[in-house]
Amino acid sequence: MQIIKPEEVLAEYLPPLTDHEALVEAHRCLYCYDAPCTHACPTHIDIPKFIKKIASGNLVGSARTILEANLMGATCARVCPVEELCEGACVLGAEHRPIAIGRLQRYATDYVYERGMDVFKPGSPTGRKVAVIGAGPAGLTCAGELAKLGHSVTVFEKRELAGGLSTYGIIGLREPVGVALAEVEMVRRLGVTIKTQMELGRNLSWEEVRVQFDAVFLSIGLGAVPALGIPGEEQVVDGLEFIEAAKLNPYRLWVGRQVAVIGAGNTAMDCATIAKRMGAERVTVVYRRSEKEMTAYPHEYSFVKNEGVEFRFLTQPVEVLSEGGQVVGLRCVRMALGEPDASGRPAPRPVAGSEFVLPCDQVVKAIGQEKPTLAQVLGLQTEKGYIKVNDDFETSLPKVYAGGDCVRAKGAASTVMAVQDGKMAAFAIHRRLTSSVGAAAD
Amino acid sequence: MADLRINFAGIKSPNPFWLASAPPTNSGAQVHRAFEAGWGGAVWKTIGAPVLNVSNRYGAWHYGGQKMLAINNVELISDRPLEVNLREIRDVKRHWPDRAVIVSAMVESTPQAWRDIILRIEDTGADGIELNYGCPHGMSERGMGSAVGQVPEYCQQITGWVMDVAKIPVIVKLTPNVASVVPPARAAIAAGANGLSLINTINSIIGVDLDTFEIVPSIGGKGGHGGYAGPAVKPIALNLLSSLGVDEVVRRSGVPISGMGGISTWKDAAEFLLLGASSLQVCTAVMHYGFRIIEDLVDGLNAWMDAKGFKTVAEVVGKSLPRISDFKDFDLSFRAVARIDPEKCIQCNLCYVACNDTAHQCIDLVDADGNRVQPYAYDLRSNGKHQAVTNRPQPVVREEDCVGCRLCHNVCPVEGCIQMVEVPSGRESITWDQLTKARPEVGTDWEAMQRYREEVGIEIH
Numbered sequence: 001m002q003i004i005k006p007e008e009v010l011a012e013y014l015p016p017l018t019d020h021e022a023l024v025e026a027h028r029c030l031y032c033y034d035a036p037c038t039h040a041c042p043t044h045i046d047i048p049k050f051i052k053k054i055a056s057g058n059l060v061g062s063a064r065t066i067l068e069a070n071l072m073g074a075t076c077a078r079v080c081p082v083e084e085l086c087e088g089a090c091v092l093g094a095e096h097r098p099i100a101i102g103r104l105q106r107y108a109t110d111y112v113y114e115r116g117m118d119v120f121k122p123g124s125p126t127g128r129k130v131a132v133i134g135a136g137p138a139g140l141t142c143a144g145e146l147a148k149l150g151h152s153v154t155v156f157e158k159r160e161l162a163g164g165l166s167t168y169g170i171i172g173l174r175e176p177v178g179v180a181l182a183e184v185e186m187v188r189r190l191g192v193t194i195k196t197q198m199e200l201g202r203n204l205s206w207e208e209v210r211v212q213f214d215a216v217f218l219s220i221g222l223g224a225v226p227a228l229g230i231p232g233e234e235q236v237v238d239g240l241e242f243i244e245a246a247k248l249n250p251y252r253l254w255v256g257r258q259v260a261v262i263g264a265g266n267t268a269m270d271c272a273t274i275a276k277r278m279g280a281e282r283v284t285v286v287y288r289r290s291e292k293e294m295t296a297y298p299h300e301y302s303f304v305k306n307e308g309v310e311f312r313f314l315t316q317p318v319e320v321l322s323e324g325g326q327v328v329g330l331r332c333v334r335m336a337l338g339e340p341d342a343s344g345r346p347a348p349r350p351v352a353g354s355e356f357v358l359p360c361d362q363v364v365k366a367i368g369q370e371k372p373t374l375a376q377v378l379g380l381q382t383e384k385g386y387i388k389v390n391d392d393f394e395t396s397l398p399k400v401y402a403g404g405d406c407v408r409a410k411g412a413a414s415t416v417m418a419v420q421d422g423k424m425a426a427f428a429i430h431r432r433l434t435s436s437v438g439a440a441a442d
Numbered sequence: 443m444a445d446l447r448i449n450f451a452g453i454k455s456p457n458p459f460w461l462a463s464a465p466p467t468n469s470g471a472q473v474h475r476a477f478e479a480g481w482g483g484a485v486w487k488t489i490g491a492p493v494l495n496v497s498n499r500y501g502a503w504h505y506g507g508q509k510m511l512a513i514n515n516v517e518l519i520s521d522r523p524l525e526v527n528l529r530e531i532r533d534v535k536r537h538w539p540d541r542a543v544i545v546s547a548m549v550e551s552t553p554q555a556w557r558d559i560i561l562r563i564e565d566t567g568a569d570g571i572e573l574n575y576g577c578p579h580g581m582s583e584r585g586m587g588s589a590v591g592q593v594p595e596y597c598q599q600i601t602g603w604v605m606d607v608a609k610i611p612v613i614v615k616l617t618p619n620v621a622s623v624v625p626p627a628r629a630a631i632a633a634g635a636n637g638l639s640l641i642n643t644i645n646s647i648i649g650v651d652l653d654t655f656e657i658v659p660s661i662g663g664k665g666g667h668g669g670y671a672g673p674a675v676k677p678i679a680l681n682l683l684s685s686l687g688v689d690e691v692v693r694r695s696g697v698p699i700s701g702m703g704g705i706s707t708w709k710d711a712a713e714f715l716l717l718g719a720s721s722l723q724v725c726t727a728v729m730h731y732g733f734r735i736i737e738d739l740v741d742g743l744n745a746w747m748d749a750k751g752f753k754t755v756a757e758v759v760g761k762s763l764p765r766i767s768d769f770k771d772f773d774l775s776f777r778a779v780a781r782i783d784p785e786k787c788i789q790c791n792l793c794y795v796a797c798n799d800t801a802h803q804c805i806d807l808v809d810a811d812g813n814r815v816q817p818y819a820y821d822l823r824s825n826g827k828h829q830a831v832t833n834r835p836q837p838v839v840r841e842e843d844c845v846g847c848r849l850c851h852n853v854c855p856v857e858g859c860i861q862m863v864e865v866p867s868g869r870e871s872i873t874w875d876q877l878t879k880a881r882p883e884v885g886t887d888w889e890a891m892q893r894y895r896e897e898v899g900i901e902i903h
Contacts, residue, residue, distance in 0.1 A: 085825065
């Protein structure tokens with residue numbers, strides 16, 4: 001029997017570029033002016049600049065160029081859907097291979113993290129205090145940017161570790177935990193205090209936070225995973241917990257022999273990949289709509305297909321079947337596409353008499369997350385259930401700002417968008433907290 | 443198939459490609475292998491005065507990820523015993539009667555020393571002799587090499603001593619480390635040289651080590667100038683070659699020129715032929731990739747000659763020389779403007795930044811609605827490949843303001859995207875020479891120049 005070692009099968013998928021590979025690739029960059037890759041990047045990293053610094057051998061300068069625009073540059077180098085962003089916009093993409101921007105960014109940021117080098121220093125103290133709620137990419141970025149500007153920042157994180165989804169939710173194949181934690185430490189070294197296992201409403205008082213700090217930034221992410229609302233649901237494993245266990249406790253992760261994954265977003269793809277790599281003989285993604293409507297990025301879909309994951313489109317689970325506490329199958333019904341629904345996509349309708357049982361011994365669900373519930377608790381105005389913010393990322397409460405997935409009423413939630421929110425909110429908070437007009441932050 | 447055979451001052455070879463006098467021709471074994479690969483001839487690494495070499499003798503200049511755009515060396519002439527070299531030369535020539543075996547020589551500047559070496563070379567059966575007046579390092583400190591080539595009188599005197607003795611063709615190899623190669627060339631011709639060759643290597647320091655502050659390459663902590671060669675020197679070589687080709691004295695003498703300096707491909711070779719070289723010597727490209735490159739040098743040159751209808755090498759030689767002109771004879775009324783093909787343009791904007799920052803500010807960025815926009819004008823909240831690509835402005839040349847400098851054409855990474863298009867200037871043809879003969883004040887007085895410009899409609903802003 002083959003022994004599966006998680007540290008091998010779930011290790012970072014893409015190897016780091018060698019020095020030679022990086023140099024050759026960096027030289028291939030045309031050094032476009034007002035480059036489309038920079039425009040396409042939500043944080044607008046000056047990509048030709050950082051690439052040419054790799055070519056010139058100025059790796060610290062390269063990393064600084066990246067981190068100036070995107071403090072979570074090492075994470076983004078790994079998790080960004082570059083095909084949809086920078087690399088998708090590369091002028092070489094039309095007729096040649098686009099520049100491997102993500103991997104070059106990883107090369108430059110790894111260079112400074114591996115050597116324990118800091119490219120920024122804390123700013124001169126302003127005497128202003130800011131609280132950040134949630135230590136995910138948006139919160140850490142906001143905290144770090146504010147610290148660079150001299151503000152005293154405390155981050156409150158409900159989990160045991162900081163880093164948010166970078167630590168808990170991105171599969172190790174794409175980003176090892178160490179990368180996320182190195183970014184947390186970098187933010188700490190900028191003078192930011194990070195207090196973990198502190199949660200609003202549990203052991204952290206909202207009123208005290210508002211009194212003790214000059215401004216607050218909420219980066220609380222999304223809420224719980226919604227219920228499927230089908231019989232046998234208690235047997236279903238939550239996808240985010242599945243990924244978290246694979247990252248932090250892989251030897252205690254139980255993976256079935258035949259795994260059904262419900263949902264067809266990027267998290268579902270990640271769960272399917274983990275199940276397959278951890279030894280499941282058969283992994284089937286069950287999705288009630290068709291291939292066309294699935295929300296996973298095309299490159300993620302193509303990746304899992306290569307991993308050997310199977311797909312059952314137009315299939316809705318209706319019951320988890322168990323025998324003696326052990327899952328034995330997923331009863332499903334076939335669907336047909338009808339008129340567009342509220343999301344604008346054709347609404348799937350069950351086909352009468354089409355029920356069948358998909359044999360499986362584990363069911364994992366990855367069907368998105370609920371809207372942040374904290375908004376109502378704190379009395380914030382919302383937009384489509386997300387926290388409502390203005391152009392400065394300020395909520396309906398003065399000096400309370402928000403960013404990241406919790407405000408993502410428009411567009412797809414992603415790490416890089418969260419980073420941009422955190423950065424822009426930090427600049428807005430800085431403008432608010434400093435009396436001088438024309439804030440230096442810009 | 444074109445006939446690639448050449449007859450250079452009586453030295454015959456099956457193709458015009460000779461290995462230059464350098465490390466590739468250091469020994470009989472190497473030259474045997476080169477001839478097996480197809481080289482038409484070899485100029486043996488210079489033999490003559492006794493020398494000792496040092497380690498770390500080759501430096502190189504790398505650029506943009508490309509290795510060895512140029513090499514620099516402080517290697518001296520052959521450090522192998524003279525007898526060994528002469529024996530191997532004899533052996534090679536016996537095995538390869540159809541190939542050109544030329545022996546480069548350099549000895550101390552006395553008639554006796556030159557007489558001795560010439561006789562010994564001729565005794566090998568070699569086809570010709572090349573006098574090394576070019577080596578810019580080491581040997582020149584001992585009064586040889588470029589120390590001779592830089593002084594026309596020495597060139598003439600030593601060449602005279604050689605010609606008094608030599609019965610086989612003698613080629614004088616010139617140094618580029620002079621203000622003009624014409625005087626030493628004329629001196630060699632005056633002394634009766636049968637051929638000229640150029641260029642030898644150029645004085646150079648390849649670099650400085652940023653960790654140790656030593657010169658690169660470090661020779662026991664020291665370094666110094668060496669001889670520079672390779673692809674990067676080709677334009678310099680072409681200029682010096684053409685300066686001989688257009689010189690009346692050189693031309694009238696009918697003395698053939700063997701061209702070298704950065705020849706790496708058949709295209710380089712064709713350019714050297716077009717500018718007057720009738721044999722070609724190669725070194726750095728061989729030092730980079732080995733003798734095997736001869737295959738494409740011959741194959742490519744052949745294909746090009748066939749395509750252009752040339753039957754012999756002689757038909758190609760010097761064909762572009764009549765195009766060499768001085769600035770004063772250029773047509774001041776010739777006008778060309780840059781035109782960007784939007785179908786081919788990938789919108790890298792390298793033309794825009796080059797023109798705007800460093801040339802004549804006549805390329806605009808134009809959006810889909812035809813409006814001129816500034817770079818980086820997009821909304822910072824926009825992102826993603828779709829927004830970045832679909833809203834990207836197109837660089838467009840404002841032709842009325844374009845001076846036709848050709849910088850954009852040069853920086854454009856897309857073949858055939860930016861073309862220089864000739865447009866009527868509306869002015870009669872006139873050269874600077876003609877203009878200043880007719881109106882001398884235009885060349886000395888800005889107000890007169892201004893009047894002239896207004897008269898003929900030249901607007902400069």
